[in-house]
Each structure stands twice: as structure tokens, then as C-alpha cells.
Amino acid sequence: MKKEIKRMVKCDVCKNMIEIDQYGNGECQNCGWLQSEESYQHPNIPGIRNIPSLNNAIKQYNNGESATLANFNDFIETYNNYGEVEFTLNNIRYGILYDDVTNKIELLNIKTNEKQLFNSIDDFILNAQINGMLLKDIWGNVTNTDFLQDT
Ligand SMILES: [Zn+2]
Structure with missing residues (x-):
């Protein structure tokens, strides 16, 4: 060896x-x-x-914050450049991926398999909601960001 x-x-x-x-x-x-x-x-x-x-x-x-947790802009830009990413909110993992069949962006609850579909990344940025709250407004509660791991 x-x-x-x-x-x-x-x-x-x-x-x-x-x-x-x-x-x-x-x-x-x-x-x-x-x-x-x-x-x-x-x-x-x-x-x-x-x-x-x-x-x-x-x-x-x-600033005493996590070096590995992405802000919303870095997270979106990573999706734009590299595709599949995930984040964790309230101990639930969510994936963002592109669905080739419907040509939509999918927000996937990895635990329940529930999906929300978006026409574009701008649509996602403006309208993605979790528990009735806009994701961009509650991004500060996200505890992990990563490339999409096995679902
Ligand atoms: Zn270090």
C-alpha cells in the first residue's frame, strides 16, 4: 500500500x-x-x-457564528451552480432539487416526502413556505446546510 x-x-x-x-x-x-x-x-x-x-x-x-452554515444567498447560489442541496429546519431535512419531468424546482420534506413545486428559483425564493412562514424569513432558524445527501 x-x-x-x-x-x-x-x-x-x-x-x-x-x-x-x-x-x-x-x-x-x-x-x-x-x-x-x-x-x-x-x-x-x-x-x-x-x-x-x-x-x-x-x-x-x-462573528461567533457557524462557519459551515450557509446564509440564504449562498445557499441559493449553490443550488443555481451545482443543483441539489439540503437544509435542516426544526430537525427536519428538506431537499431542493430539479424535477426533469415537470421542469419544476421541488422542495422536498425528506421525512414525509411532501413536495412543493416552483416554476423557477425566483419563485422559490419569493414563495417557498414551511408551516405557513416564508422560508427566506425563517432562514435564521436553519441548523444545517449541505449538498443533498442520500434521501
Ligand atoms: Zn477552522
């Missing part, structure tokens, strides 16, 4: 020392940031290994 080459670098967000592999990938045990050469090169682009952009992650961390 080939020996893996590991080295220690400073986390791009919190400056904690983290171990990275030969591809420059590693996870910060302090702030949870997934180290990425690509996001370092493009610090304003969200959705590169982490959902928040590097610059927003740094801002959030310095």
Missing part, C-alpha cells in the same frame, strides 16, 4: 492547524470547514466543498 502523505496547514477560516492529504483536502476539527484549494482561489463563490463562500465563512466565524 502506498503511504499517504499528510501535512499540517492552517485552516483558511479559523487558522486552527489541520491535517490535509496530498490533494489539499482536510476537515477542520475546530470550525468544521472543509479545506479546499479551489475555494481559497475563489473566496466569493459558494458551494465549493462547503456551501458558504470562504469569505462569508470567515465573516460568520469572526
Whole structure:
């Protein structure tokens, strides 16, 4: 077996020392940031290994907030650029995905399989609701954002 080459670098967000592999990938045990050469090169682009952009992650961390939780704009931009994303609200996971059959954007409650359909991402931004409240207005209660994991 080939020996893996590991080295220690400073986390791009919190400056904690983290171990990275030969591809420059590693996870910060302090702030949870997934180290990425690509996001370092493009610090304003969200959705590169982490959902928040590097610059927003740094801002959030310095404000005492989570480095890995995306604000609404970063979350939407990640959907636009990369497709399937998910968030957790009130301990329920919701997926956002594109339905090729209906050509609509689907907001999926992963627990109940309930779906809401939207004609466009703008329609989603303006009208997506959970429990009668606009998602954009209650985004501050979201506890996790990620690329869509297995449903
Ligand atoms: Zn860190």
C-alpha cells in the first residue's frame, strides 16, 4: 500500500492547524470547514466543498457564528451552480432539487416526502413556505446546510 502523505496547514477560516492529504483536502476539527484549494482561489463563490463562500465563512466565524452554515444567498447560489442541496429546519431535512419531468424546482420534506413545486428559483425564493412562514424569513432558524445527501 502506498503511504499517504499528510501535512499540517492552517485552516483558511479559523487558522486552527489541520491535517490535509496530498490533494489539499482536510476537515477542520475546530470550525468544521472543509479545506479546499479551489475555494481559497475563489473566496466569493459558494458551494465549493462547503456551501458558504470562504469569505462569508470567515465573516460568520469572526462573528461567533457557524462557519459551515450557509446564509440564504449562498445557499441559493449553490443550488443555481451545482443543483441539489439540503437544509435542516426544526430537525427536519428538506431537499431542493430539479424535477426533469415537470421542469419544476421541488422542495422536498425528506421525512414525509411532501413536495412543493416552483416554476423557477425566483419563485422559490419569493414563495417557498414551511408551516405557513416564508422560508427566506425563517432562514435564521436553519441548523444545517449541505449538498443533498442520500434521501
Ligand atoms: Zn477552522
